[in-house]
Amino acid sequence: MAFERFIKSLIQKESQAGRYGQAALWSNLGDKLQKLKDEGLNDPESLPNFDEGKRPEHDIEVDRRKKLAVVDGRPCKLSKQTLKLLDVLSSGSDENPVNLETIMERTGFKNDNSALVWIRRLREDIETNPDVPEILRNVRGVGYYLRAGTTFKDK
Numbered sequence: 001m002a003f004e005r006f007i008k009s010l011i012q013k014e015s016q017a018g019r020y021g022q023a024a025l026w027s028n029l030g031d032k033l034q035k036l037k038d039e040g041l042n043d044p045e046s047l048p049n050f051d052e053g054k055r056p057e058h059d060i061e062v063d064r065r066k067k068l069a070v071v072d073g074r075p076c077k078l079s080k081q082t083l084k085l086l087d088v089l090s091s092g093s094d095e096n097p098v099n100l101e102t103i104m105e106r107t108g109f110k111n112d113n114s115a116l117v118w119i120r121r122l123r124e125d126i127e128t129n130p131d132v133p134e135i136l137r138n139v140r141g142v143g144y145y146l147r148a149g150t151t152f153k154d155k
Contacts, residue, residue, distance in 0.1 A: 058135050058147070060126065062086065071126045071135070081107065082122045089122075089136065089146055097143030119144060 061070045067083055069076045078086065088106045092098035100115055109115040123130040138144045 060086075060135070060146070069126060074128075076125045078125060079121070081118050082125055084108075085118050085122050086126075089144055092143060092145040094137070094139075094145050094147065097139050097145040099143035103144070 058072055059070075062068070062078075062083070063070075064083065067078045067080065069078050069083075069086065084107045085103065088103055089098055100112055103109065103115050103119075104111070107115070107118070109118065119136070120130070123133055123136050126135055127133050135147055136144060137147050
């Protein structure tokens with residue numbers, strides 16, 4: 001059972017990252033499983049136990065005066081624009097993402113491209129890996145949101 005959860009978790013992580021086609025995905029999973037076997041983790045009960053549906057929660061604490069965000073205990077310096085963008089995004093949710101038009105209207109960005117650049121910069125500031133975002137997510141064609149389980153508070 002633990003082995004099946006482990007495999008499902010690998011498949012989900014790799015497919016969410018969107019880096020692979022189906023053939024490459026299976027090849028990559030095979031490489032990872034071989035690495036686990038080489039490390040002596042071929043016993044299914046010795047694999048990590050993944051609880052399905054449980055995701056790590058993230059805390060974001062913002063000090064507006066210092067333009068500083070503390071994300072999961074890690075300090076992140078924010079610019080005036082990224083701070084404004086974070087404020088706007090904190091009003092969205094996974095059920096009700098904030099669309100680009102609202103972001104542009106509430107932040108003063110002139111066009112989609114500038115908004116996307118600032119979203120990327122914010123991801124670079126708050127995410128541990130901006131290419132595979134865990135905190136600032138988007139629903140393609142709909143909008144952006146801070147992932148459920150992310151608490152946002154002012155200092």
